[in-house]
Amino acid sequence: MDPARRYLRTFAVVLGTALLAIALLNWAVNPYSYYPSAWLRPLTWSTRPLRTEALSGCRGVGALIIGSSRSMKLAPAQLQRLTGLRALNASVDSAMAEDFLALLRLARAGCGGSVKEVVLGIDLEAFHDTQGPDGRITGAPAYWAQLPLPERLRSAAAATEKLLAWEQTVQSLRSLRMLREPLPTPTSRFDDDGFLHYVAWEAQKADGTFKLDTSGQVQAYLSRFAGFKHLSHRRLAVLRTFLEETASDGVRVRGFVTPLHADVLAALRSQRGFDALRSELNAQLADLQREFPHFTAFDASEVSAYGGAPDGFWDGAHVDDESSALLLDGLYGRRGDAVQ
Amino acid sequence: MLFNSYGFLFVFLPLVLGVYWSLRPGDGRKWVLLLSSYVFYGVWSWKFAALMLATTSVDYFTAQWLHRSATPRGKRGWLVVSMVSNLGVLAAFKYFDFFARSVNAVAGEPLVGLLDLTLPIGISFYTFESMSYTIDVYRGRVQVLHRFLDYAHFVTMFPRLVAGPIVRYIDLEQQLKDAKPKLEAAVVVEALQFFVFGLLKKVVIADPIATKLVDPLFAQHGELGLVPAWTAALGYTAQLYFDFSGYSDMAMGLGLLVGLRLPRNFNLPYRASSISDFWRRWHISLSTWLRDYLYIPLGGNRHGTARTYLNLFLTMLLGGLWHGANWTFVVWGALHGAALMVDHATQARPKLPAGLGRLLTLLVVVVGWVVFRAESVGQAWTVYRGMLGLTGVDAAFARAHMPMLAFLGVALALSVAPDTSDVKLPVRRVVAVLMALAFAIAITRMSVPSPFLYFQF
Numbered sequence: 001m002d003p004a005r006r007y008l009r010t011f012a013v014v015l016g017t018a019l020l021a022i023a024l025l026n027w028a029v030n031p032y033s034y035y036p037s038a039w040l041r042p043l044t045w046s047t048r049p050l051r052t053e054a055l056s057g058c059r060g061v062g063a064l065i066i067g068s069s070r071s072m073k074l075a076p077a078q079l080q081r082l083t084g085l086r087a088l089n090a091s092v093d094s095a096m097a098e099d100f101l102a103l104l105r106l107a108r109a110g111c112g113g114s115v116k117e118v119v120l121g122i123d124l125e126a127f128h129d130t131q132g133p134d135g136r137i138t139g140a141p142a143y144w145a146q147l148p149l150p151e152r153l154r155s156a157a158a159a160t161e162k163l164l165a166w167e168q169t170v171q172s173l174r175s176l177r178m179l180r181e182p183l184p185t186p187t188s189r190f191d192d193d194g195f196l197h198y199v200a201w202e203a204q205k206a207d208g209t210f211k212l213d214t215s216g217q218v219q220a221y222l223s224r225f226a227g228f229k230h231l232s233h234r235r236l237a238v239l240r241t242f243l244e245e246t247a248s249d250g251v252r253v254r255g256f257v258t259p260l261h262a263d264v265l266a267a268l269r270s271q272r273g274f275d276a277l278r279s280e281l282n283a284q285l286a287d288l289q290r291e292f293p294h295f296t297a298f299d300a301s302e303v304s305a306y307g308g309a310p311d312g313f314w315d316g317a318h319v320d321d322e323s324s325a326l327l328l329d330g331l332y333g334r335r336g337d338a339v340q
Numbered sequence: 341m342l343f344n345s346y347g348f349l350f351v352f353l354p355l356v357l358g359v360y361w362s363l364r365p366g367d368g369r370k371w372v373l374l375l376s377s378y379v380f381y382g383v384w385s386w387k388f389a390a391l392m393l394a395t396t397s398v399d400y401f402t403a404q405w406l407h408r409s410a411t412p413r414g415k416r417g418w419l420v421v422s423m424v425s426n427l428g429v430l431a432a433f434k435y436f437d438f439f440a441r442s443v444n445a446v447a448g449e450p451l452v453g454l455l456d457l458t459l460p461i462g463i464s465f466y467t468f469e470s471m472s473y474t475i476d477v478y479r480g481r482v483q484v485l486h487r488f489l490d491y492a493h494f495v496t497m498f499p500r501l502v503a504g505p506i507v508r509y510i511d512l513e514q515q516l517k518d519a520k521p522k523l524e525a526a527v528v529v530e531a532l533q534f535f536v537f538g539l540l541k542k543v544v545i546a547d548p549i550a551t552k553l554v555d556p557l558f559a560q561h562g563e564l565g566l567v568p569a570w571t572a573a574l575g576y577t578a579q580l581y582f583d584f585s586g587y588s589d590m591a592m593g594l595g596l597l598v599g600l601r602l603p604r605n606f607n608l609p610y611r612a613s614s615i616s617d618f619w620r621r622w623h624i625s626l627s628t629w630l631r632d633y634l635y636i637p638l639g640g641n642r643h644g645t646a647r648t649y650l651n652l653f654l655t656m657l658l659g660g661l662w663h664g665a666n667w668t669f670v671v672w673g674a675l676h677g678a679a680l681m682v683d684h685a686t687q688a689r690p691k692l693p694a695g696l697g698r699l700l701t702l703l704v705v706v707v708g709w710v711v712f713r714a715e716s717v718g719q720a721w722t723v724y725r726g727m728l729g730l731t732g733v734d735a736a737f738a739r740a741h742m743p744m745l746a747f748l749g750v751a752l753a754l755s756v757a758p759d760t761s762d763v764k765l766p767v768r769r770v771v772a773v774l775m776a777l778a779f780a781i782a783i784t785r786m787s788v789p790s791p792f793l794y795f796q797f
Contacts, residue, residue, distance in 0.1 A: 004525035007772040011532065014776035022784060161346050165787030219556050229458070267559040270715055 023163040031171035033139040034159045040175060045186070047092040048140040054194060055090055055106040056142075062114055063087040065194070066103045067121025068095035070258040070317055072196035073324040074119060082332040083117050089194030094134050096126045097235035098151045101242045102137070105146040108249065118246060119331060120255040124281055124301070125224050127239075129232040135159035148238070201314050214263040217316025221264050222271065229273060231280050243292045254331045255297040257281065259308065259323070264316040265301070298331060306330040341383040343590045344542055344786045352380065357523075357597055365519035370493040373598060380498040381462070388460035391429070392496065398425045399470040400491045403477045407484035415478055422474040426467045433457050434464070438665030462502030464662055468629055470495055472508040475633055482510050490516075499594035503587050505605040505625035512600060520599045529767055531596035536779045537760040538589030543785035545751050546582035549575050552744045558713060558723075565734025569726025571745065576713045577706050578751040581610065584623070589760045608762075610705070610755050613697040615679040618705060630659050652684065653677035663712070668720060672712045679704050 030037050033046035047069075062085025065074045069091065076087035090103050100120060107115050125131075133155035137144050144152055162168050187200045204210035246253050257278075260268070268274040278301060285297035300306050303323065307330070312323035319327065341348045356376040363369050382389040399422055406418035432455065440452035473491070476482040485491040494509055494516065557564065557572035564572065588605035595602035605624050612618035619627045635655040641648040653674070660673015691697065710727070714720035725731050738745060765771050 002525055003767045004529050006769065007529050007767045008525055008532075010769045010772035011776045011779075014773050015779055018777060018780035019783065022780070161787060164346070164784050166781075166784040167787065169784055218559065219551070222555050222559055223551055267556075270559045270719070 019164060022169055025172050026163050026165070026168050029172035029175045030139070031175045032136060032162075032168060034135045034162050034168070035139055036141055040179070041183070044171075045188075046136055046139055048136055048143045050190065051090045051092055051103065051194070052106060052140050052143045054088065055103070055110040058088055058107060058111040058114075060114055061086050061088045061107070061111050063117040063119070064103075064107055064111075064115050065089040065091060065119045065121070066095070066100055067091040067119075067258065068099075068123050068126070069093050069196075070123060070319070071095075071119075071121030072194075073314075073319055073321060074121070074328055075195050075321070075324060076193040077195070078325055078328050079117075079119065082328065085117055087193065089196070091121065091194070093136070095121075095123070096128070096131075096133060097232075097238040097242075098133055098147055098155075099137075100126075101148070101238050101245075102143050102146040104242055104245060106143065108245070113249065115249070115251055118251055118253045119328070120253055121258045122255050122281075122285075122297070123258050124278060125228060127231040127235045127281065128224075128228045129230050129235075130227040131224075132158040135162045148241070150234075151238070198314055198318075212311050212313060212315070214261045214313070214316035217261070217264050218267045221260070221317065222267055225268055225271065225274065228277065231277065231284060236284060240288070243288060243295050247292055247294050251294065253292075253295045255285065255295065256300045256327065256331060257285075257297070259300050259303055259306070259319055259327070261313045261316040262303075262310060300327055300330070341380045343587070343594070344539060346783075346786065347383075348380075349783070349786075352376070353594075353597075360598060361523050365521060367489060369519065370489050373497055374489065374493040377493070377496040377498040377501055381496070381501060384461050385458075388463075391460055391463075392466060393492075395426065395429055395467065395470060396492050396495050397488075398422070399474055399495075400485070400488050403474050403484050403491070404486070406474065406478055419474060419478045423471065426471050430463065430467055433459055435661070435665045442667075465504050465506055466495055466501060468506050468626075468662075469508065472506075472510075472629060472633060476508065476510055482513060485509075497598070497600075499598065499600075500591045500602055503584070503591075504623070505588060505591065505602055506629050507602060507625065508629075511603055515600050523597070523599065526767070527596050527599075531593040532775065532779075533763070533765060534589045534593030534596065534760055536593075536775055536782065537763075538586040538591075538593060539782040539786075540778060541582040541586030541589065543782050545754070546579045546586060547785070548744075549579045549582075549748060549751060553741070553748065554579050554713070558715070558719070562722075563731040564723055564726035565732045565737060566726060566729045567734050568737045569723050569731075571737070571741070571748070572723055573706050573710050573727060574752060575748055576709050577610075578748060578755055580709060580713075581606075581755050582751065585759065592761075604761050606759060608756060608759055610702055610752075611698060612701050612705075613694055614701055615676065615683045615704060618701055619676075619680070626659070626662070630655050630662075634658060648684065649681045652680045656680060667717050668711050668714050671717055671720070672708050675704070675708050675711070679708075 027035055027037055029040050032044055033049065063076070063079050063083045065071055065076065065079065065087065067074075071091040072089060074089060074091075076089050079085075079087035090107065092099055092103065095103075104118070133147075133151055135155065135158040137147065137155040138159040144155060147155065185199075188196060188198050190196055201210055243253065278299075282297075282299055285299075289295055289297055298305070303310055303312060306323070306327045308319065308323040308326050312320050312326075314320055341352060343349075356372065360369055360372045360376075363372065378389050378393075381392060402418045402422040402425070406415050406422070409415045409418060437454045437456065440454050443452050444450050473482070473495070477484050485494075494512065500507055553571055553575040557568055557575070560568075585606040592602050592604070603625060607621040607624065609618055609622035612621050635651055638651040638654060639647055640651060654677070656677030657670065657673040660669040660671075660676070663669045663672070692700070707724075707727075710723050711717065711720040714723065765775075
């Protein structure tokens with residue numbers, strides 16, 4: 001056989017085998033819970049299956065907190081005091097606009113129409129125009145089923161792409177290495193009402209050894225905003241559907257743009273377009289407020305908007321308990337809805 | 341669509357190549373290439389694909405009319421129409437807001453309104469290709485293409501549509517006429533080497549340097565010490581080379597897969613012995629375009645020393661502006677223009693030892709990349725202050741980032757090692773196995789979308 005043909009045949013066989021082996025490894029180990037397969041224990045905690053379960057039996061819950069991990073510190077107990085309604089925090093990691101809708105629909109099905117108030121934590125990057133849906137959505141089939149068909153297809157495609165992802169492959173191998181070891185101590189946990197505890201950080205704060213470090217989130221947010229040039233029309237349409245469905249159910253929605261530490265904001269501002277994106281989001285939210293009287297929005301990107309302390313964070317992106325309390329107070333009239 | 345995306349690699353490319361090579365040479369293949377290129381481009385924006393169709397049509401028709409004009413004046417008139425339309429599109433989409441902001445800043449009030457247009461990806465590349473075609477038709481260097489399909493499939497072909505190499509019709513004219521009936525295995529082997537090496541350069545070298553070192557350092561608010569400032573400068577030096585030359589390698593590989601040998605765009609630029617030499621090695625297709633369609637028409641070196649210097653400076657200044665509408669690119673162009681003037685002025689003098697010449701050239705290049713990468717001239721100045729040691733050393737940075745600094749050292753060493761075009765690997769099974777494994781690793785690294793740096797230009 002011609003040496004070039006032999007070369008190409010060998011190349012194709014080795015490449016195909018290597019890619020298939022990587023995909024099978026990641027499917028079987030499933031370290032990030034992207035897939036329904038559960039042959040091995042997951043390496044990371046996946047909030048979507050947890051929230052799906054919590055919302056499947058939420059009858060009697062009247063107030064819901066929806067958002068990303070940046071809204072997980074909003075306390076349902078405080079919301080209950082402010083509204084008089086039983087509250088639940090149903091925020092999921094890295095929530096995009098489609099996650100808002102999935103969570104709302106799960107609540108509509110599971111709470112039997114008892115929800116009357118929604119607090120919606122809106123991350124600017126929830127409207128990323130080039131980043132697809134979170135691949136972890138497909139790991140929770142009941143959650144995935146709540147999405148509109150195009151989003152379902154996109155999330156399935158995202159999870160399929162992740163079958164070959166470097167990061168997941170590394171974590172799969174790590175998972176295999178850790179099979180014989182005891183599970184590491186979790187660094188965070190949820191209360192029954194969905195309120196998040198950062199176990200390690202809270203312990204450090206209690207004994208006075210906690211030191212705020214924003215550098216990790218500076219890097220994370222720079223990469224999260226990479227390629228983000230305009231708000232996604234598709235995701236804005238999903239938010240509109242969210243508001244239409246809440247309007248038809250008579251649910252009041254209080255939205256806020258989630259805060260970031262000044263270090264992260266400064267880093268993002270050093271990239272072209274961040275302020276323009278923020279203005280674009282605020283303009284869109286203002287339009288939606290005019291169109292949907294049951295919806296108000298409040299730009300809390302900067303701590304000064306709700307009177308928080310500059311360092312009132314656990315890291316560069318997640319506000320501490322005191323700041324969360326101020327934010328909720330702000331949403332319920334202490335500082336008024338007038339802040340735009 | 342990105343070359344380094346699963347959709348391109350596993351769906352678009354196999355489909356296009358399968359259909360392309362199943363057809364005989366001729367119009368069928370040209371249609372496949374044309375339509376697939378519009379799909380490739382339209383994935384970003386169908387509006388911009390429509391703009392590309394419009395500019396392609398204008399240049400096709402002006403070239404026709406230019407060719408048919410009986411008088412030199414008529415020919416010149418159609419050439420002007422082509423130039424005005426191409427440069428007009430560039431001016432509107434790329435430069436108008438820069439001009440308006442600059443005027444408003446000087447006036448202290450918003451005198452000129454902004455257009456706020458999104459820059460169509462690759463517009464600077466395909467506009468320059470279009471312009472070179474009409475200019476070459478005007479100069480009688482190429483024959484006019486009478487059929488729209490022949491012209492449109494040349495201008496839009498996806499392997500080098502959005503970030504070059506800037507191919508002139510004259511470069512491909514003969515290859516397009518002598519289309520191969522079938523794809524030979526030996527050519528596929530060569531194409532794979534280009535594509536895999538290019539992808540490795542991008543996702544294994546450039547991207548980690550960008551995300552772990554360059555982007556965080558340039559995003560840092562405030563002063564940078566000596567060590568982090570030099571890390572930022574050298575990191576971007578390596579990142580830009582591996583990103584852009586990686587893209588060019590992939591484009592060359594893809595070109596081979598559709599039967600075309602695209603011109604080499606890089607030739608070990610960081611080994612250059614002078615700035616003139618650097619521009620013979622870096623982004624060769626742009627530097628030769630600027631030489632042939634700007635520097636020489638301006639008068640080149642034909643009108644005395646002072647005019648030569650002025651032409652060199654203007655060419656580099658406009659070359660800087662070609663990269664983007666920002667004062668940073670103006671400063672970068674001016675720096676290279678000044679360096680070229682000094683280089684020409686000292687050519688008659690005894691040459692520096694080769695090593696010293698290379699080091700000085702690299703220093704100028706690295707200093708230039710800082711302002712090229714910076715968001716503003718002010719930010720570049722912050723990095724320069726750090727590089728000069730005016731803000732302390734910050735040796736702790738080196739201790740905290742030792743593995744990445746070692747990686748950067750290896751990358752910089754590789755940037756002066758023989759390049760993809762210079763490496764001829766033996767066609768043996770063991771090489772095929774190693775290349776396949778390297779490709780598999782590169783494919784796993786593609787999971788984070790990462791556009792090529794030159795897409796923004």
